[in-house]
Amino acid sequence: MLTDDLFAAIPFFAVLLLSLSWHEAAHAWVADKLGDPTARQLGRVTLNPIKHLDPFLSFILPLVLFFSFGFAIAGGKPVPVDIRYFKRTTRDFMLVALAGPGSNILLSLLFGVVYVGCYWSGLVETGMIENPGGTDIRMAPSLLEGPPRQLLGAILWAGIFLNIALAMFNLIPVPPLDGSRVIGWLLPRFAKRTWYSFDRAGVLIVLLVVFVFDGFAVFWGLIQDVIAVYDRGLLWLFDKNPFA
Numbered sequence: 001m002l003t004d005d006l007f008a009a010i011p012f013f014a015v016l017l018l019s020l021s022w023h024e025a026a027h028a029w030v031a032d033k034l035g036d037p038t039a040r041q042l043g044r045v046t047l048n049p050i051k052h053l054d055p056f057l058s059f060i061l062p063l064v065l066f067f068s069f070g071f072a073i074a075g076g077k078p079v080p081v082d083i084r085y086f087k088r089t090t091r092d093f094m095l096v097a098l099a100g101p102g103s104n105i106l107l108s109l110l111f112g113v114v115y116v117g118c119y120w121s122g123l124v125e126t127g128m129i130e131n132p133g134g135t136d137i138r139m140a141p142s143l144l145e146g147p148p149r150q151l152l153g154a155i156l157w158a159g160i161f162l163n164i165a166l167a168m169f170n171l172i173p174v175p176p177l178d179g180s181r182v183i184g185w186l187l188p189r190f191a192k193r194t195w196y197s198f199d200r201a202g203v204l205i206v207l208l209v210v211f212v213f214d215g216f217a218v219f220w221g222l223i224q225d226v227i228a229v230y231d232r233g234l235l236w237l238f239d240k241n242p243f244a
Helices: 006-033 055-069 089-121 151-170 180-186 189-201 203-212 215-238
Strands: none
Touching: 006 055, 006 089, 006 151, 089 151, 089 180, 089 215, 151 215, 180 189, 189 203
């Protein structure tokens, strides 16, 4: 998330912790459903952030990036997966991986539903256009304008924005991100081991892609395109206010 507004950091980090916990819990839950009890036995099928957050990935890294560059990359403690429990190893491993970004997409939609409801009920403040000839016109909030100044609106905005960003970021097909598991599933058997071995480089590979190869510019452009589509959907729903 790009912002030069310190106010935005409050809902940003509160929602970030929730979203990361939701993401990791989804990995753990799907792994358990596919036969691997490892994460469940470690207490990872929970929304308790203490179980999922990593001191460096969840706090130090995003704070340094946020206050240094105006955006943040964050992650939770990786969910342990023992692929020996899976009936179809690489396919099930991929499904466990996709559960994370899939859960973030679902959470962004839930935040959107609450956002629409709060707008309809007047709980989210909006701008007004003065109409000398009649009733002032209420301006629907746009996601593209950044977080509202009101705390509730800022939290809901961050919930939508962050979960879309987390989903898209994790779907990048670069090890060890979740999108790389799709590539691993599609690769021929002789190439799979080599592909998964790149996980050892972990965060280093991701940072190289983002900073050295200017992957952030492409990623940010994609996020804006997705947010624009989401925003049009919200504006359409705002206009359907049954209480107006």
